[in-house]
Amino acid sequence: MDFRLLGELYGELHDDNFCFFYRGQFSDHITSQLFNISESKFADNKSKNKIRKKVNFLMVECIQNIERHGIAEPDHDPTLGFFSLRSQGDHFFLTSCNIVQTNIIEKLQSNLDQVNELDPDELKNLYKAVLGKGELSDKGGAGLGIIEMARKSSGKLDYEFVRINESLSYFYLQLSLSTERELNIEGIPLKDSIRYHRLMLESDVHFIYAGLFTNETIKPIAHTLEQNISLSSNKEKSRILFHVLIELMQNISKYAKTSEHGKEGIFTIRNADHSYEIHSANPVNRESMDRLSEIIDRVNSADMDELDYMYRSEMKKTNTEESSAGLGFIDIARTTQHKLEYMFDTIADERTYMIKVSV
Amino acid sequence: MKKLHIAATDETPEVHFDPHDGSISLRGTSMSEDPMGFYEPLESWMTEFVESAPGIVDAEIHLTYFNSTSAKRIFHLLLQLEDIKFSGGKVHVVWKYNDGDELMQMKGEEIADMLEIPVKLVKAE
Numbered sequence: 352m353d354f355r356l357l358g359e360l361y362g363e364l365h366d367d368n369f370c371f372f373y374r375g376q377f378s379d380h381i382t383s384q385l386f387n388i389s390e391s392k393f394a395d396n397k398s399k400n401k402i403r404k405k406v407n408f409l410m411v412e413c414i415q416n417i418e419r420h421g422i423a424e425p426d427h428d429p430t431l432g433f434f435s436l437r438s439q440g441d442h443f444f445l446t447s448c449n450i451v452q453t454n455i456i457e458k459l460q461s462n463l464d465q466v467n468e469l470d471p472d473e474l475k476n477l478y479k480a481v482l483g484k485g486e487l488s489d490k491g492g493a494g495l496g497i498i499e500m501a502r503k504s505s506g507k508l509d510y511e512f513v514r515i516n517e518s519l520s521y522f523y524l525q526l527s528l529s530t531e532r533e534l535n536i537e538g539i540p541l542k543d544s545i546r547y548h549r550l551m552l553e554s555d556v557h558f559i560y561a562g563l564f565t566n567e568t569i570k571p572i573a574h575t576l577e578q579n580i581s582l583s584s585n586k587e588k589s590r591i592l593f594h595v596l597i598e599l600m601q602n603i604s605k606y607a608k609t610s611e612h613g614k615e616g617i618f619t620i621r622n623a624d625h626s627y628e629i630h631s632a633n634p635v636n637r638e639s640m641d642r643l644s645e646i647i648d649r650v651n652s653a654d655m656d657e658l659d660y661m662y663r664s665e666m667k668k669t670n671t672e673e674s675s676a677g678l679g680f681i682d683i684a685r686t687t688q689h690k691l692e693y694m695f696d697t698i699a700d701e702r703t704y705m706i707k708v709s710v
Numbered sequence: 711m712k713k714l715h716i717a718a719t720d721e722t723p724e725v726h727f728d729p730h731d732g733s734i735s736l737r738g739t740s741m742s743e744d745p746m747g748f749y750e751p752l753e754s755w756m757t758e759f760v761e762s763a764p765g766i767v768d769a770e771i772h773l774t775y776f777n778s779t780s781a782k783r784i785f786h787l788l789l790q791l792e793d794i795k796f797s798g799g800k801v802h803v804v805w806k807y808n809d810g811d812e813l814m815q816m817k818g819e820e821i822a823d824m825l826e827i828p829v830k831l832v833k834a835e
Binding site: 566569570586587590591593594597598601604605662663665666667669678679682686 | 720721741742743775777778779781782785786810811812813820824
């Protein structure tokens with residue numbers, strides 16, 4: 352991940368109402384936090400209750416599918432998977448990916464094709480029949496899962512297998528949902544999600560989020576990533592990371608230029624050698640641009656003693672609002688002991704501020 | 711003066727300020743994006759409390775996380791306690807942190823260093 356790639360991603364994703372992409376382990380805790388991110392998007396809109404329930408239901412089915420059917424190979428953690436949720440207009444797109452053994456592809460494919468052939472009534476009947484007999488799959492109800500996904504989503508189940516080696520393949524499954532009663536949604540092709548997954552694999556990115564940054568969204572994102580990191584790394588690092596995540600995301604929700612929807616931006620996290628890199632980007636106005644450059648340059652030119660002095664004098668100031676962004680950057684620089692990298696660029700016709708922090 | 715008790719939320723700590731026995735405590739998380747709304751009433755309460763010139767004050771801060779804007783508010787709240795010492799009262803601050811939480815320990819050490827009242831750092835069991 353670098354600023355060029357971040358800019359490209361933001362250019363592609365900024366039109367989504369919101370989207371997130373997660374690659375990594377799926378523990379119960381992570382699943383519930385991903386759930387909270389999605390929930391936070393419906394928090395202010397009761398009329399969307401019905402679609403909210405469907406999105407939640409399908410999310411659980413997708414993630415359970417990854418957990419249950421990902422296979423254990425020495426190099427492939429069975430719970431390592433990929434999940435993305437994108438919202439565009441009235442539509443939602445959910446994509447999951449897990450690794451399967453090549454020898455089950457044929458059977459899986461025929462199940463999916465069979466389900467895709469059926470109309471809603473036939474699906475209902477098949478559901479009842481399988482519930483009684485437990486056919487279609489011999490591994491804990493994949494059959495039922497697939498039928499339920501087909502019943503609750505709009506249109507066909509979109510799927511693809513991408514070969515890893517002779518015995519293993521990635522199994523991608525994409526579901527669409529709409530608040531309108533549309534059957535065939537023109538939307539995001541599955542190959543886009545595959546491309547994002549590949550990009551995340553290649554650059555070791557664990558998480559991408561683009562959309563509005565509100566308090567309700569920030570908390571579950573930070574908790575998801577804290578949990579993901581603490582599963583694989585030391586506890587102290589995950590605490591510092593959590594802190595930096597909160598500070599950076601709260602900076603977006605405070606200082607990004609307000610669009611017609613609110614404060615928007617993009618945020619990614621990648622695993623580098625023994626460290627983590629956080630990138631974020633958001634539109635800014637002219638005044639913020641000058642102020643940000645001034646603060647960050649000042650922080651970057653200070654050594655640890657000077658940062659310590661700056662921190663203490665900011666803390667002692669009695670003003671309440673003005674200096675708080677400065678305090679945040681000083682604090683990030685002190686706790687991470689890294690320089691803050693930043694740049695400005697024009698993305699989707701907006702003056703955009705990008706920052707990278709290593710932890 | 712009345713007691714001040716506020717229950718904890720996801721992003722604000724539990725507050726227990728008792729003017730009668732002089733016990734002051736903050737417990738939990740403080741990560742609100744705009745903590746002024748939360749801390750302003752606390753600071754007003756504290757101003758009145760300090761003016762009443764209490765004899766002995768025991769403060770306990772046990773936080774699992776706070777963001778940088780909260781740090782400033784917490785520091786200013788504790789800073790108010792210095793006036794009690796200057797008017798002849800006794801103030802003890804205990805800063806608790808969870809075992810292994812170096813971030814909260816470090817923050818406690820920093821704040822202790824910036825205050826002119828004794829702050830005891832204690833690892834929570």
